[in-house]
Amino acid sequence: MRILPLLAALALAGCTADGLRIAEQGSFAVGGTVVKAPGEFDFAHPTRTDGRTLHGDHAAVSYQIPVDAKAIPLVFLSGFGQTSRCWDTTPDGREGWRTTFLRRGWPVYLVDQPRRGSAGRTTVAAMPATVPDDQLWLENFRIHAGAFPEGEAAMDQFLRWMTPDTGPIDGTLVADSLVALTQKIGPAVLFTHSQGGIFGWAVPGRGGKVAAIVAIEPGAFPFPKGEVPVPIPNSSPFTPIKPVPLEAKDFTALCRVPILVLFGDGIAPAPSATDWPGDGWRARLEQGRQFVDCAKRHGGDVTLVHLPEVGIRGNTHFLFADTNSEEVAAFVADWLRTKGLD
Secondary structure, eight states, X not given: OOHHHHHHHHHHXXXXXXXXXXXXXXXXXXXXXXXXXXXXXXXXXXXXXXXXXXXXXXXXXXXXXXXXXXXXXXXXXXXXTOOGGGGTBOTTSOBOHHHHHHHTTOOEEEEEOTTBGGGOOOSSOOOOOOOOOHHHHHHHTTGGGSOSOOSHHHHHHHHTTXXXXXXXXXXXXXXHHHHHHHHHHOSEEEEEETHHHHHHTTTGGGTOOEEEEEEESOSOOEEETTOOOOOBOOSSTTOSBOOEEEOHHHHHHHHTSOEEEEEOSOOOXXXXXXXXXXXXXXXXXXXXXXXXXXXXXXXXXXXXXXXXXXXOOOOOSOTTTSTTHHHHHHHHHHHHHHTTOO
16 A cells, blocks of 8 residues: 555544544634624614624633543643644644643643634724734743754744734633533643633632643742732832732632642742843742642642752743653653542
């Protein structure tokens, strides 16, 4: 049999030449709102807005389920300015964490949050920013920490991941869309990155079926009202780092969930006026340690790992896109096994 017909046959059978076999895949929307203009729709005057509806503010989900899949799916939510593309393929063309964890047997669900990317239909308009800002994000994301893919082509791909919001960012909409997703698919491990981590903390307390949380450099950490620490100042443009207050019952719900928090390299060891990116993430790491202490007082199971301290070095803010992304994924997979989630 010639090679091309063979590859076509493999694709039809739900597998690839190197053995990844997919039993089911697809996409759908979850959450969202519907708004209706006053009046009644008149078929004879279709351009009038009277009585017309708009379905928007939902999340968009794409999923794949491998053959012989594990019972607990993984849900991935990206950070600021990002869509689910960041989990698909690394900037230098390697397999992203979608495929990495599919190969390990987990069903994978990728989420575009409301008002961004493939979920761009919004009920509240906002004009996308067009201010040149590449260098701001490159520095804030500590892309020069060491392990990020090198070369102009990889950098071009990475910078084209950045995606504007079509409406105001609404953390409640994001959290509620994740609640709706987990109520649809059952208990899941929630992977969050950066700004997405801020929204993910609220999901268990809002009725989400969350088996565990893996928070990759979250932008801020939660605390129960009455125990919220002071914001942590730093020398970055994003100072101070403000905690996320939760109702006591919502924090209690969060503390029932095993949590793994990961931080990469290039973080300042002490306050610094000259290393503003490192100082900004130093403040978040400090707040993360405050969160660990608080959660443990409430019976929580939280593990915070600063990767250089366990011998995994060079990671940027995008540790799932770095050249050692497979090593980090293996570390996460081992943690999931210790929690009985494999």
